[in-house]
Amino acid sequence: MPIKTTFIYPGIAGLGFNSLKRGMEAGWISHGLASLSGAAKAQGFDVDLIDLRALTDWDHFRHVLVERDPDVIGVTMMSVDYNPARRAIALAQEIKPDIITVIGGPHVTIALEDALRIPAVDYLVTGEGEITFPKLLQAIQQGHRPEQRVLRGEPPDLDTIPFTDRSLFLDEWRRWGYDLDSPEVPFVAELPPPFVTIIAGRGCIYNCAFCKPGEDYLFGKRTRRRSVENVIAELHQLVSQYHIASFMFHDDCLTEDREWVMEFTDRYIAEGFTMPFFCQSRADIIVKHEDMVSRMAKAGLRGYFIGFESGNDRVLKFIRKGTTVEQNRQAARICRRYGISIWANYMMGLPTETREEVMDTVRLMKEID
Known part of the structure; x- marks a missing residue:
């Protein structure tokens, strides 16, 4: 059975929950996640998104994650998003103990030793993930999970990867009232x-x-x-x-x-x-x-x-x-x-x-x- 992946965008450090449409900080996409989504979908994987900016609070996040029931979560992390990202990971582990957690983004790449200390993280992808992340999903689906936790991202040829998948964000936002x-x-x-x-x-x-x-x-x-x-x-x-x-x-x-x-x-x-x-x-x-x-x-x-x-x-x-x-x-x-x-x-x-x-x-x- 194909695995299901849910990306989590934890960017609530500035404006908090329920902040969609409020300018750049709460009205622009994460190109990193949207690019990963395009790459994963091109390999046939089922991918969706939970954007904390669209939710009302942590109880709402818990409810939505239970409803989505993913096999894998992928969390991007700027340093400013460290606390909400860490809490989202902890709640996911509490809700579904066998969930596979993957984190990436600037904080993971630049402050790897710090990111390694976050509990309940299975894999950390450094650098760029358009090649490495779909390979990881393929390995998980085939039952051959990598033994190493840190996966060095392979820089892609930017002309060969799919265009940014803006529907990842737009479809999710519209679900929560983006009009x-x-x-x-x-x-x-x-x-x-x-x-x-x-x-x-x-x-x-x-x-x-x-x-x-x-x-x-x-x-x-x-x-x-x-x-x-x-x-x-x-x-x-x-x-x-x-x-x-x-x-x-x-x-x-x-x-x-x-x-x-x-x-x-x-x-x-x-x-x-x-x-x-x-x-x-x-x-x-x-x-x-x-x-x-x-x-x-x-x-x-x-x-x-x-x-x-x-x-x-x-x-x-x-x-x-x-x-x-x-x-x-x-x-x-x-x-x-x-x-x-x-x-x-x-x-x-x-x-x-x-x-x-x-x-x-x-x-x-x-x-x-």
Whole structure:
């Protein structure tokens, strides 16, 4: 008899239970789980989801898990989700002692020794799981469970894995009253519904102290990016299936690869797409490649997420950002020139940062706003 797998998304650390539709934190999918779902379904496995954000409390979770009665649970874990993830695992073990528990995600990969101490966990998958997780399900189904608990994820060729399975989240959300005509919740007026997030690549070539080496543990030291053709094919599918009107690239820094961006914008326009989109970039890239910014704006770019981080050069150097305050100012001016909105990221209270350095950042925020 085929085994049944239930993924659990424990992302309630911020807004808690019963928080669907409340912006990015409770209205966007987990691409990690949705990608694993696509990979598992492609191998013929029965997969569903329990999203804690859609439930009312832990008693509700208990009731739903009893009703679903999975053979395997797969729990993704950011560090911020450690406590709800651990409690979900404990309740699953209490409800069904012979359930097989698999955990993965950033916390498991980056803090493996800590994750190994979580009780009632059978397997821990580090890194990327699109190849490794279906193999594990196959072994379980055939009665040949691996002896080792830690399974090192095999990085996949991103053009060969199935597209993100957004139905994993959307079907579950609708079960609990999600009534928006949009696969994910829009967050700005420039991106009308139906709206989705999309990931074109994994990893980042930069070396910011607040992100590295953690991201290298997840994806390796280089960026692996899907082909333009593959991304265009997914956009066609999203238009056909969900009639999307806008989207956001969720890559860490889409614009780090100028050649890819120029090819994408050419192809995007040639295919007749007119949907507005956002992506993440850096101040130095925007300053050095204004012609690329212009091309992206022509194609439909309406906003950049930019990590300005600080208004003080010493702090920028301390966090290994690789940019300067003047580049932050120039990038903002370039964005205004092309009508591109800025969602700026800043950090305050960094180690060694003085009050005056914090005020430098406040002054930059006022200048750019």
